[in-house]
Structure formats: structure tokens, C-alpha cells
Amino acid sequence: MSLPADQCYAALLAREARFDGLFFTGVKTTGIYCRPVCPARTPARSSCTFFSTASAAESAGFRPCLRCRPELAPGTHTDSLPAALLQRIQERAAEGVRLADLDRDLGLSPRQVRRLLSAEFGVKPVQVMQTQRLLLAKQLLQETQQAISEIALASGFRSLRTFNALFRSRYGLAPSDCRGSKPAKGEALRLRLAYRAPLAWQALMDYFRSRLVPGVEEIIGHEYRRTVALGPVTGWMRVWPTPHESTLTVEISPSLLRVLGSVQTRVRRMFDLDARPDAIADVLEKDELLAPVMKVFPGLRVGGAWDSFELAVRAVLGQQITVAAATTLSGRLAARVGQAVETPFASLHRLAITAPALVALSVEELCQLGLVRARAETLHHLAEFALAGELDFQPTMDHEQVVARLITLPGIGPWTAHYISMRALRYPDAFPAADLGLRKAIGKGELITTREAEQRAALWRPWRAYAAATLWKSLTP
Secondary structure, X not given: OOOOHHHHHHXXXXXXXXXXXXXXXXXXXXXXXXXXXXXXXXXXXXXXXXXXOHHHHHHOOOEEOOOOOHHHOOOOOOOOHXXXXXXXXXXXXXXXXXXXXXXXXXXXXXXXXXXXXXXXHOOOHHHHHHHHHHHHHHHHHHHOOOOHHHHHHHOOOOOHHHHHHHHHHHHOOOHHHHOOOOOXXXXXXXXXXXXXXXXOHXXXXXXXXXXXXXXXXXXXXXXXXXXXXEOOXXXXXXXEEOOOXXXXXXXXXXXXXXXXXXXXXXXXXXXXXXXXXXHHHHHHOOOOOOHXXXXXXXXXXXXXXXXXXXXXXHHHHOXXXXXXXHHHHHHXXXXXXXXXXXXOOOOOOEOOOOHHHHHOOOHHHHHHOOOOHHHHHHXXXXXXXXXXXXXXXXXXXXXXXXXXXXXXXXXXXXXXXHHHHHHOOOOOOOOOOOOHHHHHHHOOXXXXXXXXXXXXXXXXXXXXXXXXXXXXHHOOO
């Protein structure tokens, strides 16, 4: 445990939401493990044992609470290699990836991964994958009325028999015993994704609204909508804050059920749901430059992207031009090569641009859309980079290593590399110091040098990406 047991119990007594997802409580008298925010009567200290992960609690023989539902607990950002490995395995588990196929993705040998996870969390990779798949299945059982065989596949299991046996052995229940209320026939799938409050949702919507790709995305009121493509699977989704809860409601087209694990992972990253507002505020609110903005927008997040390549293209298009001009170019690209798709929303009818589609365009054809030749050539290099799998960075790499790798691409400089690291790859300490807006905000209206901006930003480690988001927000009337 990274947190002392006494501190965990104090958080449990207070039901402190800021500790949600940071630890789980195993109750010896019931055999159940809970989140710190569980509404059930608090057990005696002698009955409690604490775990840093749900997989560790389940490996110790505890089953998830049906009231607080540990599958809804948010994750967390960290610079720790074991934690980064854990997060990557959890993400891949629900996507149905086999453990044996993760070697290249993780960047370490299976033996090294087992050693690191056992030392830090007391679990094996296979236990992490099983727990993640079971918890996703439990959530689908309680929140949808899909067939159990479909839920098993959507949760990453390749065999219904294996799913049923593991579910019974871990939870002491048949999957059908976890069924929730039945939704209306034909209704799209809805799930809840938890976060640690507060969440500056309107600020997130402001960020996305200024960058919406016509035909691909739209915002109606407080609701974000977009088309979705994951491999050959296409559909749509919409996301909005759940009233009176620290959760987002995510509605997806039924066609996306088979890739639901990937959808959840991408939505969490896109809206930065695993952020720790308390830890970020502890560092940034001490700075007189940032504190006033953070007071107005508590829980400010770093808006991300549905897809890393999509964001990287946007970053290249945004080089040396305005946000509005980059949005116009993004729309032209999507209209030119984005695949048509049907949705219930009249404004959403096209999929975002992909690397194969972009490579298929010549530099001359890109220039005809309004791009300068240098930018068109950079996009071609970027698409080839993505097709080779080079945008899928391993958790063993820190953001400085990622930036160093990205700037080897022709036309990708430090600003673009840090921007991609910050928004697409979710590195919380990335900081595009060369950005004119950041340099002006730090200089209080005076344009300081990139070096001066980097020196000032050193005070904001390890949350410089959040400092950047705060500074950009300070420039908004």
C-alpha cells in the first residue's frame, strides 16, 4: 500500500471522495471489498484490510461490493513505472488482448512485468487482466440488458464457459444474478464513468467547442457527441455529466458493444477522468499566477482526444495558424477522405480522418485543401509513423523520451511534440513552452522567451500540463 492503513481508515470514516480509486477496503467479516465512498455502515478497524488495487483485493479472496460498485472507481495518473504498467494492462484487458501479446506493448519481458507488479501491488498480470474483465462484465450486467454471451465477449473473454466459471468462482454468483433494471427495447447502451470531483465540465466543453470537426463532432448544450471508428467497427457516442453524481453518462450505439472496453478507455482519457484535482491543486494553487483561474474553474482538466493520430494531425495543422484556421483545415480533411457513416444526429455523418486515408492522398492533393507544402509533407510523415505503430508509446518511456522521439519526424518541433504528449498521450508533466499564449500568460501580457517560460514552469512539476491548461484558460475572456 502506498497509503498508511490508518490514513486509509480515516478516509473511509470520512468517505472522502478524493481517495476514491486510490485504495480499496476488504472487510474480513463479509468477504466484500469496497470503495472509500461506500454508503454502507463503516466496519470496525479490526475488520478492515486495505489494498491499492481491485485485483489485489480479489486475489486475496474478496468480492466486489454491490452498493459502491468498485468497477466504477476512477483510476489515477502517476509517474511510477509499475503503476503505468498496471494501467496499460487494465486498458488492454478489456480490449480482449491476450497477455502473451502484450510484450511489445509493455516494453518489458513477462518476467520483469511480473516482478514489478508483484513487488508494488502484490498481484500477477493475469490476475489484473481477469479482475478488469470481470468488473467490466459486472458493470454491463448491472447497467445493460445485453445477452450474457455478448457481455462476455465485450469484456474481453473469448469463451463464455471461461467467463461463467470465473465469475462464479470469484463472486459466488451466476452472471444472471447481477442483472439490473431492464432498459427499453432498442435503447442505446448507457454506462457511467466515475471521476474525482470537482470537474470543470464547461471549461472542457469550451476547449472542444473551439476545435470541433464538422460532420465528426458536435456539442449541444452540455452534451458532447461524435462519430466513432475502432478498426472495422463504426458508430456514435454522446457524453454528458450525470446530475448529482461524480460520473459521466456515456451513451453509445449498439454497434460498439464489441469494442466497449476500448470506448471506455478512450473516453476516460479524452475527458481526463483519472485526474487527481486535490494533488494538482496542492501544487498549482500556491502560485499567484494560477490560483485565481483555478478558483474560478475548480477541477480544470487537460482536454484530450478520442484518437492519438487524430490529435497529432490537429497539432500539425495548428502550427503557426489560429485555432479557427486549423479547425477549418480539419473539416476539409474529414470531408475529403472521412468515411460516411449513419447516426441519429443530422450533423454527424462522417468519421474522422485515419492514417491509411491520409497516406492515400498525395502532397499535391493536401495542398489543394489549403495546406502549405511543408505542412502536407509533415502529415505524410506522421501518417507513416502512425501506420508503423510508432504512436503507441510503451509505458517504460517518460514524456521527455517521447518528445525526443517525436521531434525526429520532419516538421515536428518541440511545441508540437509536447502538445501531442500532453493532449493525446496524457503525460501530466508535458509543457509546450514555445507556445505564444503560454509565454504571454506567464509574462502577464509581455512575451517572454521559451527559456524563461521553461524556468518558470519548473515550479509546477509534475503537473505542468495542468498549469498550461490553466494559463490558456486565463487568456479566455
